[in-house]
Amino acid sequence: MQYKAPLRDMQFVLHELLDSTAHYQSLAPYQEVERDIIDSYIEAAASFAENEIAPLNRSGDEEGCTFNNGEVTTPKGFKEAYKQYCELGFAALAAEEEFGGQGMPFSLGTVVNEIMGSANWSFSMYPGLSHGAIATLEHHGTDEQKAIYLEKMVTGEWSGTMCLTEAHAGSDLGIIRTKAEPKGDGTYAITGQKIFISAGEHDMTDNIIHIVLARLPGAPEGTKGISLFIVPKVNVNADGSLAERNQVTCGSIEHKMGIKASATCVMNFDGATGYLIGPENRGLNCMFTFMNVARIGTAVQGLTASEVAFQGSLEYAKERLAMRSLSGAKAPEKVADPIIVHPAVRNMLLTEKAFAEGGRALVYYLAMFADTVAKGTGEEQQYADQMLSLLTPIAKAFLTETGYEAANHGVQVYGGHGFIREWGMEQNVRDTRIACLYEGTTEIQSLDLLGRKVLGSQGKMLANFTKVIHKFCQEHQDNEAMAEFIAPLEKLNTEWAELTARIGEQATKNPDSVGAAAVDYMYFSGYVTLAYLWARMVAVSQKALADGTTETGFYDAKIKTAHFYYSKLLPRTRTYVARIESGAEPYMSMDVDQFVF
Amino acid sequence: MQYKAPLRDMQFVLHELLDSTAHYQSLAPYQEVERDIIDSYIEAAASFAENEIAPLNRSGDEEGCTFNNGEVTTPKGFKEAYKQYCELGFAALAAEEEFGGQGMPFSLGTVVNEIMGSANWSFSMYPGLSHGAIATLEHHGTDEQKAIYLEKMVTGEWSGTMCLTEAHAGSDLGIIRTKAEPKGDGTYAITGQKIFISAGEHDMTDNIIHIVLARLPGAPEGTKGISLFIVPKVNVNADGSLAERNQVTCGSIEHKMGIKASATCVMNFDGATGYLIGPENRGLNCMFTFMNVARIGTAVQGLTASEVAFQGSLEYAKERLAMRSLSGAKAPEKVADPIIVHPAVRNMLLTEKAFAEGGRALVYYLAMFADTVAKGTGEEQQYADQMLSLLTPIAKAFLTETGYEAANHGVQVYGGHGFIREWGMEQNVRDTRIACLYEGTTEIQSLDLLGRKVLGSQGKMLANFTKVIHKFCQEHQDNEAMAEFIAPLEKLNTEWAELTARIGEQATKNPDSVGAAAVDYMYFSGYVTLAYLWARMVAVSQKALADGTTETGFYDAKIKTAHFYYSKLLPRTRTYVARIESGAEPYMSMDVDQFVF
Incomplete structure (x- = not known):
């Protein structure tokens, strides 16, 4: 494509x-x-x-x-x-x-x-x-x-990496083993092995600046004993020129399902010279800056997957001829109708479209809060920070999972041809699969959302957002043309708060309730968030049409896509609510040794 | 693994x-x-x-x-x-x-x-x-x-293929172009190109017997003008020895997402000698025999995907250490708990297990009806034929889609490691992706189920099965220990019939309703079918426990898996019902030229 x-x-x-x-x-x-x-x-x-x-x-x-x-x-x-x-x-x-x-x-x-x-x-x-x-x-x-x-680094003359993961430690960075020993001159000797280091080694730049998590001697166990270091591939002289190679080497690259053109490196640090960045033992806190950026970046990947699937499969769906529309031939002059006439094909195309355009709205919305966090001031900045904190795990987990779903629809529209490498649809699936894993898996994002953000703020972060949605619903409650969107949105918004309260209550009795509900809660939150943005897109489009735009097709398609989203995708929330309500027990009742085959 | x-x-x-x-x-x-x-x-x-x-x-x-x-x-x-x-x-x-x-x-x-x-x-x-x-x-x-x-062929000395698909014709075999011209000696000259021919060419056997769909001169257009031919790779003498090569050659093999060790061939027939099999122009009818076998075979692939995912990820979930259980450390002597303590991981493992074991029950149940179709007599055979007809598209579509879901859980349990080829989990995803496409896509199976089988038999085929489920529920209605399964099963069984009646009614007004409902209807049917089999497995397990089996762990795990299935997977039916009820309009209202980007 x-x-x-x-x-x-x-x-x-x-x-x-x-x-x-x-x-x-x-x-x-x-x-x-x-x-x-x-x-x-x-x-x-x-x-x-x-x-x-x-x-x-x-x-x-x-x-x-x-x-x-x-x-x-x-x-x-x-x-x-x-x-x-x-x-x-x-x-x-x-x-x-x-x-x-x-x-x-x-x-x-x-x-x-x-x-x-x-x-x-x-x-x-x-x-x-x-x-x-x-x-x-x-x-x-x-x-x-x-x-x-x-x-x-800014100009791209040198590149950078983030060296967090070790073979035994991914989601749980508290157990990393890479060591940093003071050399007595203010620098540190970094020793250990890091894996899954994207762009850890490559041929594009003269130097690569690694940011590395490691433990100082005698550091507290767990996440509170991790520090952050700069380890350049090539040491840098005081005047900025390159000196001798540092003791960091690439041991191998991974053979992966996708993103094959991205070098995923095993990096060996053998007493490499490192420079402490940020305070001792506060490395993970410093890392959050990067992690938030990376999570938004990964949410973008989910969006791209939906967009690529939509573009690729739309082209095919308009050209490929197979069978006749059940409601009568649409291209009687051809041997068969283009497959876009079939409702099942339209379901896939509209799902891709709804996730791509809804995902785009979410990512840009989110990114503007990040602008305000970076450059705003006072209450506005604090508010943006809270919105960003809430929406980032939703965007990362929800958009990567829906992007993966869309990527698979992209293959499916092509039938058997989708499985062939030539068309690019299967590459989109393989490339996107990683997005649900790296920068914190879907499960980790969901725990972050429900445990740390929503319950951790006693519901305050969520309330910020449900207020925004409520206000929007209020503003449009007398608009007849918006009724099919406003009524369900208001209902879901109320349900979101109630559901949260119920989980919070369950959690006081059974701490596993949070883990049991988290992924379903993330999906529920994602569908409501996109419902809000789709309703806003309808409001903008209705106004444009009322104002006499010439682009009637564009705005009408927006409204119809929203209609599809509300009719066919929002019903998924019913399943998530039912799953949350059945609690932790169906997961936890089986003994570990009963998991056999 | x-x-x-x-x-x-x-x-x-x-x-x-x-x-x-x-x-x-x-x-x-x-x-x-x-x-x-x-x-x-x-x-x-x-x-x-x-x-x-x-x-x-x-x-x-x-x-x-x-x-x-x-x-x-x-x-x-x-x-x-x-x-x-x-x-x-x-x-x-x-x-x-x-x-x-x-x-x-x-x-x-x-x-x-x-x-x-x-x-x-x-x-x-x-x-x-x-x-x-x-x-x-x-x-x-x-x-x-x-x-x-x-x-x-039976001994495996020679292998066979099925040559159906052409580059422009997959789901719609009515538009194939390969020609068969009578040579005057009772044989035919077959000319055309077939694609996606599994095992079309390979080095394992001395001969390959192709079964080929082609059109006779002057044959009616569409599916009623297709005949079936035997085309051996190497011609065979009357005594069974091999003669000269026939004019059929492999032009290339496809580069695919998965099943890479299976040769997927482009086959060129250049006036190859073919022998008519079955009556003229009835080739597609003769093909149904093969297609049913192939669909059951593909349902098996779905089952294997769930089983492989379960085996692979279970091993990892018991060994990999990350974080502590939210309800307190389960392996305090280790640096972290094995990830099987986390509800989100258990959700994935139990989903794999429920689909693997439920899928196994469905495939074997189905295959026994096929035995009776092949070797039974009279009413029993007719009944088995109807059950097989109903259950085959459900098994093919539902088990391949759920197998693909399970395969993805297999990757997800491994975190980033799941994306690496070494562990086999990503191969399972790539190999399984084809199962939702070949031998009739999920969408085609769903149309076959709802359109041809259920509505085409005026509901009779479905009634056969809902009666079986109803009878089972009746038999166990006084069993207190079965109540959590029987009550929802009976309710879903009734809903299945009602839902069908509603779709049938919609279809009289709008023919696109069938296409719009089909995939959701297939999923609904699949979840109810597996619910029935899981309830039966509970009944068997409860009896074994009551009879004093020593394998208490095995039977108890069955019951708990059924409990998980009913609590966490059956709620998905709520979404399918809601989607069906919103009808065809949300798919069909957008003009083709509004699908743009």
């Missing part, structure tokens, strides 16, 4: 739904981010993505990365495309001007990431991981550290 | 749940199929599968098939394993004794297929496709055709 950036829909979400220019106006550094600036960035990204990296998507998958004697070679064309990506300024887009960035908002960077990631997710991993390392350095680095590393 | 045939559970389903020996006693040719014979076949299959073909599963995936100048080489070890498989008699197990088979029941062959397929699905495709060709020849071949081909 040939990816085409859905510019009209992006503009709809940015300008019409979320009024991004008003949002940017409200933040001091973004006063000059006008609509034409936004659109020109997006168009430039679309042009680069469609022409330069989309064509490398399938060849990158076929070729994969190769490992030879500690060195990793990226697939043909990746190195050149990366160079161009940096030269065009995409690497530096949302970084601070003081470090060579263009100072654009995070949310605009996120839109660009969607475009790049839809075109070639594996490619987008290389700059993507750098962003996490850059954010960590910006927030927690000393001035000296920033001066040494940031500018070269 | 190391596959181990779940012998105890197989015996439970065969002997305790379905009383297979009594079933075999009721059919004349199977009087001597006693329990010890059944068990010895299964044990022999387990030994061969675990030791000989399971070890080739991952290497076969890595190596794949190779194509060179018309010839296909199967992965290392496959040829030798196939030879051994035939020598041990597995190929001939369920074939007629008159043609060199062992004359065992189809249902026993299905159990053996489950074992082989769980160990190595790609390997099992080679003999699997032969079974379809054999069944077609047995039913529709002339005595002469049978004499020439059958014995060598």
Whole structure:
């Protein structure tokens, strides 16, 4: 398939739904981010993505990365495309001007990431991981550290990684074993092995700056004894030039289901020189900055999966001929009707569309809260922080799972051809599968949402959002044309609060209730969140139609997609509610030794 | 992972749940199929599968098939394993004794297929496709055709294929273009290209017998103008020896998402000599024999996916340590608890288990109806035929979709490690994805179920089954210990009939209603069917416990799995019912040209 950036829909979400220019106006550094600036960035990204990296998507998958004697070679064309990506300024887009960035908002960077990631997710991993390392350095680095590393990372001359996972420790970082021993000169000797390090080694940049979790001697056990270190692949002289290689090497790369053009490395630290970043034993706290960025980035991956599935399968559904519509031939001049006439095919296409466009609205909505967290002040900033905290695990888990579902519909629309590599639909499935796993699995996100965010704030974070939804419903309650959306939305919004209260009550009696309810609660929350955004999109579209727009097809399709979402996808909430109500006991009653075959 | 045939559970389903020996006693040719014979076949299959073909599963995936100048080489070890498989008699197990088979029941062959397929699905495709060709020849071949081909195919000396699909025609076979022109000597010249031909070319046998769909000159358009032909790769002399090559060649093999060790061939017929099988223009009718066998075979693939996911992820869930149980440390002597303590992990394991064991019960139940169709007489046979017709699309669609879900849980339990090829969980996902596509997609099966079977029989086929369920509920209605299962089962059973009546009524007003409801209806039907079988398994288990079995753990686990199924999986029916009730309009209201991006 040939990816085409859905510019009209992006503009709809940015300008019409979320009024991004008003949002940017409200933040001091973004006063000059006008609509034409936004659109020109997006168009430039679309042009680069469609022409330069989309064509490398399938060849990158076929070729994969190769490992030879500690060195990793990226697939043909990746190195050149990366160079161009940096030269065009995409690497530096949302970084601070003081470090060579263009100072654009995070949310605009996120839109660009969607475009790049839809075109070639594996490619987008290389700059993507750098962003996490850059954010960590910006927030927690000393001035000296920033001066040494940031500018070269921002421009993309050097790349960055995040080294968290060890073979025995993924979700549970409290049990990592990598050691950091003080060398007496203010630096540390880092020793241990990290796995699943994206872009841990590659041939695109002269240096790679690893951000590494490790334990100091005598550190407390568990998550409160972990510190964070900068470990450059090549040591850096005081003047910024490269010195000798550090003692960090790539031991091998993983053979994976997908994202094969992204190098997933085993990294060996053999007394490598490291520099403490942030306070001792507070490494995990410093890491949260990165983790939030990475989770939003992964939510974007879910969105791209839905979009790619929609684009790929739509093309096929309009062309492929098979059987006649049950309500009479629609293309009598052909040997059969195009399969888009069949309700089951439309179900898949509309599911992809509803998740892609709804997911886009959620990701941009979320990213604008991140802007306010970064650049806002006072109560507004605190409120944005709470909304971001609540919505991030929903977006990450819900959009990656629904993206994976959509990716599978993309295959299914193609029938047997979907299973063949040529069409790109099966690659979308394989590439997307990781999104439900990395940066915290769906199960971990769900626990974060229900346990830490919702119950942990005594319902306050949730109440922030249900108030927003309630207010929206109030505003539209007299609008007859909105009734089919407002009534169920208001009901679900009330149910959300009640459900939360019931789980909270269960939890006081049985702590396993939270774990038992979490994933279903996440799905319920996701469906309600998207229902809210779809209802808002209907309101915008109805207004545009009432105002006499010429794009009647576009806005009418929005309303019909919302109608589909409310009729066919929202009923899924019935299952989640019923599952939550049956509690923890059906999971926990079986003894471990009864799990046999 | 190391596959181990779940012998105890197989015996439970065969002997305790379905009383297979009594079933075999009721059919004349199977009087001597006693329990010890059944068990010895299964044990022999387990030994061969675990030791000989399971070890080739991952290497076969890595190596794949190779194509060179018309010839296909199967992965290392496959040829030798196939030879051994035939020598041990597995190929001939369920074939007629008159043609060199062992004359065992189809249902026993299905159990053996489950074992082989769980160990190595790609390997099992080679003999699997032969079974379809054999069944077609047995039913529709002339005595002469049978004499020439059958014995060598039954023993596995030659293999067979089914050549249906063309590049432009998959689900819609009515539009195929391959031609058959009479040569004047009673044979036909077959010309055209077939795609997706499993085992179309390979290096395991000296000859390959293709069963090919093609059109005679002047044949009526559509499905009523298709005839069936035998096209041997190598022509066969009257004495059965091999003559010259026929004009059929493999043009290439497909590069696929999974089942990479199974050769999926493009076959070119260039005036190849073919022999008509069955009446002219009745080829699709003759094909139904094969299609039913193939659909049951694909339902088995769904079951294997759930079983493999369960076995693989159970092992990991018991070993992998991460975090503490929310209800207190369960392994305080270790750095963390094994992840099986977490409800979300148990949800995935129990879902896999419920689909694997429930799916096994459904497949064996179905296969015994196939025995009766093949060897029964009179009303019993007619009844079995109707039950088989109803249950086959349910088993095919529902078990492949739930198998795919389970395969994905298998990956998810492993976290990031699930994405790595080493553990076999991602291969299970890739291999299983095809099961929802080939032999009729989920959407096609669903239309077959609702349109052709249920509504097409004016509800009679469904009534046969709802009566069985109703009778079972009646028998157990006074059993207090069964109440939690009987009450919801009876309710769902009644709802099934009501739902069907409502769809039937909708269909008279809007023909698209059937297509709109079909997939949801299939899922609803599948969940009720498995609910019935799980309730029956509970009844058997409660009796065994009451009778003082020493295997209390085994039977108790069955009851708890049923409890999980009723509490956590049956609520999914609420969503399907709600979706069906919102009708066709949300799918059909959007104009084709509004589907854009």
